[in-house]
Amino acid sequence: MTGHQKHDAVPLLSVRGLCVRFGNGNEAVAALRNLSFDLGKEKLGIVGESGSGKSTLGRAILKLLPRMATISADRLDFCGSDIGKASERQMLQIRGSQIGMILQDPKYALDPTMKIGHQIGEAVTLHLGKRGKDKKTHILKMLDSVKIRDPQRVYELYPHQISGGMGQRIMIAMTLVAQPKIIIADEPTSALDVTVRRQLLELLDELVTARGIGLIFITHDLDLAEGFCDRLLIMYSGQILEELPASSLSNAKHPYTRGLLESMPRLEAPTERLPVLVRDPAWQRDVNGSLSQ
Ligand SMILES: Nc1ncnc2c1ncn2[C@@H]1O[C@H](COP(=O)(O)OP(=O)(O)OP(=O)(O)O)[C@@H](O)[C@H]1O
Ligand SMILES: [Mg+2]
Incomplete structure (x- = not known):
């Protein structure tokens, strides 16, 4: 499955047989079904429709799921050691310092009562x-590294005084303080307009490449993932249906991926009516991961 990947001998992350269920017994929802993939120093896109399990995947890696969730995996190796069995205390060490997370809306991640500089400062002292x-000096350097033009001024601002794009730059700066090996970004640019989105993606690309970080980039936007990522995992109903280099997306084989591509509006080939995505029940697996047909 990972034969075409270019990365060091030991992947940053190696996931085998990851399953997540919400709830118990008959009421249980299988949100992830037997997922396996590796992550190297690359930008790995996780693409799929709403409800396909993208956010659950990001959170399962960090074990940040609600109590009602059950996670199991044959292996969940982070830099060669299995964190599948790590205690909550060990996970606290890993979260935020080794594996960072960036979410869609920085408003919920920043403390509204604290100046930006002080919030980054907490991370600088902690890590x-x-x-x-x-x-x-380090805080100002971090603000500068995410291309904030006037770090001194931004240091003194409160979260409600900054734009969404600047908020995301600040979240990236805070995540980078600890020099994480992996960053999981869940729809980090979905709330931004097109120009700000492009600038932020350029920044993210520059930073992860320069620092050799493995980026898991979660998005429902196939077009965006194709342009930005190195490799894509196509998710459907809690499974990975297809794994392919982003540059080969147009040659995708799975009928679901083909359907996604065909149902996207194209400026260069406008049609009167976009095809409706047809789903085949055979793509579903049972909870244990085997095909249900
Ligand atoms: N806390 C929860 N309790 C119960 N079910 C949940 C919970 N979180 C997610 N699920 C279920 O798990 C499945 C996957 O949800 P998830 O949020 O991972 O999808 P997603 O691909 O991130 O969707 P979106 O694009 O809308 O963000 C869905 O069926 C969802 O209803
Ligand atoms: Mg989500």
């Missing part, structure tokens, strides 16, 4: 032990 002048 790097810096205090005083050293700390302030």
